[in-house]
Amino acid sequence: MEERDRRAVLLLRHLDAAYNLARHLMRDPTQAEDVVQDAMLKALAGAATFRGGDPRAWLLRIVRNTAYDTLSAGKRRGEELLEDDLADPSADAETLLSQRQNVALAADALAALPLEWREALVLRELEGLSYREIAEITQTPIGTVMSRLSRARQAMLTARDSTP
Amino acid sequence: MTEPCADKRLLLTADLDGELDAGRSAELHNHMRGCPGCAALRDDLLSLRRTLATDIAYHRVPHALRQKLAPSTKRETAWRLPAGFAGGALAAGMALLLLPHSPDAVSTNELLASHLRALQPGHLTDVASNDQHNVKPWFDGKLDFAPPVRDVSAQGFVLDGGRLDYVGGRTVAVLVYLRQKHVIDLYVRPDAPTAVSNTANGYNIVSWTQNGFAFTAISDLNINELQQFADAFQAQS
Numbered sequence: 001m002e003e004r005d006r007r008a009v010l011l012l013r014h015l016d017a018a019y020n021l022a023r024h025l026m027r028d029p030t031q032a033e034d035v036v037q038d039a040m041l042k043a044l045a046g047a048a049t050f051r052g053g054d055p056r057a058w059l060l061r062i063v064r065n066t067a068y069d070t071l072s073a074g075k076r077r078g079e080e081l082l083e084d085d086l087a088d089p090s091a092d093a094e095t096l097l098s099q100r101q102n103v104a105l106a107a108d109a110l111a112a113l114p115l116e117w118r119e120a121l122v123l124r125e126l127e128g129l130s131y132r133e134i135a136e137i138t139q140t141p142i143g144t145v146m147s148r149l150s151r152a153r154q155a156m157l158t159a160r161d162s163t164p
Numbered sequence: 165m166t167e168p169c170a171d172k173r174l175l176l177t178a179d180l181d182g183e184l185d186a187g188r189s190a191e192l193h194n195h196m197r198g199c200p201g202c203a204a205l206r207d208d209l210l211s212l213r214r215t216l217a218t219d220i221a222y223h224r225v226p227h228a229l230r231q232k233l234a235p236s237t238k239r240e241t242a243w244r245l246p247a248g249f250a251g252g253a254l255a256a257g258m259a260l261l262l263l264p265h266s267p268d269a270v271s272t273n274e275l276l277a278s279h280l281r282a283l284q285p286g287h288l289t290d291v292a293s294n295d296q297h298n299v300k301p302w303f304d305g306k307l308d309f310a311p312p313v314r315d316v317s318a319q320g321f322v323l324d325g326g327r328l329d330y331v332g333g334r335t336v337a338v339l340v341y342l343r344q345k346h347v348i349d350l351y352v353r354p355d356a357p358t359a360v361s362n363t364a365n366g367y368n369i370v371s372w373t374q375n376g377f378a379f380t381a382i383s384d385l386n387i388n389e390l391q392q393f394a395d396a397f398q399a400q401s
Contacts, residue, residue: 015230
């Protein structure tokens with residue numbers, strides 16, 4: 001039990017990671033703050049049931065699920081979740097580009113990525129997490145994490161190359 | 165322009181992320197020597213990584229939100245010595261055997277060793293709280309002096325907790341503050357000559373005395389910001 005208490009305290013150390021993920025998923029500072037606050041309350045309430053492992057991954061998973069709940073509750077139809085088995089990734093990128101005009105900057109290109117590709121890229125490149133950790137946070141098979149990262153990067157490269 | 169091989173895209177991604185085993189990675193690199201398309205994609209992926217590192221913001225939590233969330237942690241958790249504490253103190257004692265020191269002066273090496281040990285997972289704080297009114301009473305009865313604990317959050321230094329440590333031949337209070345991702349350990353002891361301010365192995369050290377206490381702050385924070393911390397702490401007395 002004492003161990004669990006200590007882990008609850010440790011969560012505050014990962015607040016920046018929690019906020020960064022929420023901010024990139026929600027693409028809005030105010031909504032990101034709401035998500036982080038909700039997620040922290042859930043995490044603290046559930047700290048007693050934490051079964052070990054990495055507290056950062058555990059917190060990020062709660063943040064991620066809270067963000068998804070908020071997005072779907074907001075009926076954001078434009079933010080449709082992707083099927084994992086889309087055809088040719090380069091074709092996906094083309095579609096993406098035709099939908100979004102202004103992807104001159106890397107930040108814009110990242111924000112324009114489909115939600116699940118974006119979260120994989122943020123967790124990998126900004127948090128430096130391994131495929132296994134990303135799989136745990138996103139509740140996704142490792143192979144899917146790998147293919148999302150590959151597609152996300154391909155889309156980013158296509159966006160960059162199409163910039164005059 | 166030569167296209168990369170369709171069946172190598174996933175492998176190139178996994179290799180970039182260090183997720184391929186050595187055998188398959190070597191195989192892939194061997195393939196790239198004879199395949200300009202795959203080699204070009206590898207270069208593109210590396211350059212994309214650099215772009216992401218420089219152009220994409222890492223959004224740190226706004227200070228107000230951190231402050232807001234801190235008290236709820238306080239309510240939900242019990243304060244206690246973690247099970248690892250005794251072991252940690254023992255480890256500190258052993259470190260002392262290995263490091264030269266006089267009984268009074270706190271050597272830079274000793275401080276650095278203590279700080280680095282504390283940065284190991286689970287060693288940083290024995291009492292974790294953002295509220296000085298929790299941290300200060302925690303030291304009661306554990307030390308023969310009452311260390312001043314101050315709120316310098318307005319200057320961007322967030323209290324993260326405190327611990328006991330053993331340096332300079334005695335048990336001292338260590339207050340832990342955070343500046344973004346940087347940890348500042350503030351060693352507090354009564355009296356005593358202190359380590360001089362300097363830099364060791366990339367860590368900065370700032371010392372001062374005030375109201376009969378000797379303070380030494382050590383952090384990987386740059387020297388200017390660490391000095392700001394020292395100034396802010398002294399101004400709160």
